[in-house]
Amino acid sequence: QTGLKTKSIGREIEYVESCASTQIIAHQLAQEGAPDGTVVLTETQTAGRGRLARKWDSAANKGAWMSIILRPDVAPQKAPQFTLVTAVAVVRAIEEVTGLQPQIKWPNDILLNGKKCTGILTELQSDADGIQALIIGIGLNINQEKDDFDAGVQDIATSLKMESGEAVNRQKLVQSLLFYMELYTQMYIEEGFAMLKILWESYSTTIGQPVRARMTNQTLEGIAEGITDDGVLQLRTADGKLHGIYSADIEMTNK
Numbered sequence: 001q002t003g004l005k006t007k008s009i010g011r012e013i014e015y016v017e018s019c020a021s022t023q024i025i026a027h028q029l030a031q032e033g034a035p036d037g038t039v040v041l042t043e044t045q046t047a048g049r050g051r052l053a054r055k056w057d058s059a060a061n062k063g064a065w066m067s068i069i070l071r072p073d074v075a076p077q078k079a080p081q082f083t084l085v086t087a088v089a090v091v092r093a094i095e096e097v098t099g100l101q102p103q104i105k106w107p108n109d110i111l112l113n114g115k116k117c118t119g120i121l122t123e124l125q126s127d128a129d130g131i132q133a134l135i136i137g138i139g140l141n142i143n144q145e146k147d148d149f150d151a152g153v154q155d156i157a158t159s160l161k162m163e164s165g166e167a168v169n170r171q172k173l174v175q176s177l178l179f180y181m182e183l184y185t186q187m188y189i190e191e192g193f194a195m196l197k198i199l200w201e202s203y204s205t206t207i208g209q210p211v212r213a214r215m216t217n218q219t220l221e222g223i224a225e226g227i228t229d230d231g232v233l234q235l236r237t238a239d240g241k242l243h244g245i246y247s248a249d250i251e252m253t254n255k
């Protein structure tokens with residue numbers, strides 16, 4: 001009895017007590033033909049991974065560590081948009097279940113009071129025919145205390161419990177998240193990104209702000225003016241030039 005209100009996302013749930021990473025399991029299931037909407041969920045990960053090959057702290061029984069397999073019929077270059085769509089779904093679920101008001105830091109961090117409570121990692125299986133599967137990893141910090149995080153991230157990470165002062169029902173949060181994931185991915189597939197972009201921007205802490213964008217081979221500073229319909233960050237530097245940022249680490253320079 002999962003209490004789910006969805007039609008496709010979470011109809012198949014692969015629940016494991018512990019694993020290295022739900023991303024690894026989901027990649028394998030996707031290769032074996034798992035259907036669109038399959039969810040892999042675990043209580044703890046021994047090798048949870050984040051963007052840019054970083055480690056993701058996955059304390060036992062205190063978060064929601066999951067990977068969702070989607071099989072959308074869209075071009076591979078649209079994959080980053082699914083990160084943005086997922087971010088909106090996460091924000092809505094947190095709002096609904098806790099009343100907290102999270103913000104999105106482009107592209108994939110969900111923040112509460114400036115600290116990260118959720119990370120999203122979108123990975124792609126594609127071939128000449130296009131996207132075979134998207135593996136959307138979501139790491140939601142729910143009931144951790146400060147000490148549950150590695151010393152190195154204690155100043156930048158937070159949990160819903162730390163911000164609201166109360167333990168949060170993890171099952172309710174996962175149900176709500178899967179509901180919004182289905183709603184918004186369907187909206188995206190049927191209507192495109194326009195509506196979702198407005199929602200995304202309304203939750204964004206990045207847009208309109210001065211930022212530093214660190215990329216592999218350069219760092220740019222300027223004002224984050226918005227995102228394009230493809231989810232590319234538009235950054236205006238002091239010389240007036242507008243740069244399209246596809247992937248970077250963003251630091252807010254006014255905080």
Ligand code: BTN
Pocket residue numbers: 020021022023045047048049050051052054056064065066067108109118119120121137138139140
């Ligand atoms: C990031 O902010 O860098 C993304 C973090 C993504 C973490 C989640 S937890 C569930 C899934 N399995 C993983 O190994 N990573 C993602």
